[in-house]
Amino acid sequence: PYGFSSIEKFLAGARSIDQHFHSAPFESNIPVLLGLLSVWNVSFLGYPARAILPYTQALEKLAPHIQQVSMESNGKGVSIDGVRLPFEAGEIDFGEPGTNGQHSFYQLIHQGRVIPCDFIGIVKSQQPVYLKDEVVNNHDELMSNFFAQPDALAYGKTPEQLQSENVAPHLTFTGNRPSLSLLLPSLDAYRIGQLLAIYEHRI
Numbered sequence: 001p002y003g004f005s006s007i008e009k010f011l012a013g014a015r016s017i018d019q020h021f022h023s024a025p026f027e028s029n030i031p032v033l034l035g036l037l038s039v040w041n042v043s044f045l046g047y048p049a050r051a052i053l054p055y056t057q058a059l060e061k062l063a064p065h066i067q068q069v070s071m072e073s074n075g076k077g078v079s080i081d082g083v084r085l086p087f088e089a090g091e092i093d094f095g096e097p098g099t100n101g102q103h104s105f106y107q108l109i110h111q112g113r114v115i116p117c118d119f120i121g122i123v124k125s126q127q128p129v130y131l132k133d134e135v136v137n138n139h140d141e142l143m144s145n146f147f148a149q150p151d152a153l154a155y156g157k158t159p160e161q162l163q164s165e166n167v168a169p170h171l172t173f174t175g176n177r178p179s180l181s182l183l184l185p186s187l188d189a190y191r192i193g194q195l196l197a198i199y200e201h202r203i
Helices: 004-023 030-044 062-073 098-102 106-111 138-155 159-164 189-202
Strands: 049-054 092-095 117-122 179-184
Touching (some): 049 062, 049 098
Parallel strands (some): 049 117
């Protein structure tokens, strides 16, 4: 739904994160922790990119939006005094809704370059679809992928594990790849306001 009431809810969600950002101690401050993870991954570990992977088609424009905001704001090579930075700053942001990404660039993320990932899931589907005689609905399958991907990035599969599963050894992936998961109860105006404010303060 559109209209003033939706905008009020959107702004209330953003305000709740503004208040959290300004009052929560650093060890439990969500945007601060996410920002520190970005600095750690880019400037210390040398991972130049980050994938933003919402598991809902409704957020298909989130990654391009964050790409513009983040890469414009943090795409600097000098300090505020004009001195060349002695380390890399900013990250290359990209992404797609989860199922689109799984069929295009997840292979690289699991087996190629290390790319930290932000997985964004929604507990309650906006448009649940149930088919007659189906054991699970489409949202259940989507959320199964949402939980499985970070698990696979963290733990990987050895050639021995693949052999025991009768899977070709060239599908080995190492694990120990960084990711984080944000799980929203629903995708309404309030939660979208929260999500955008989290990324704004993180940047």
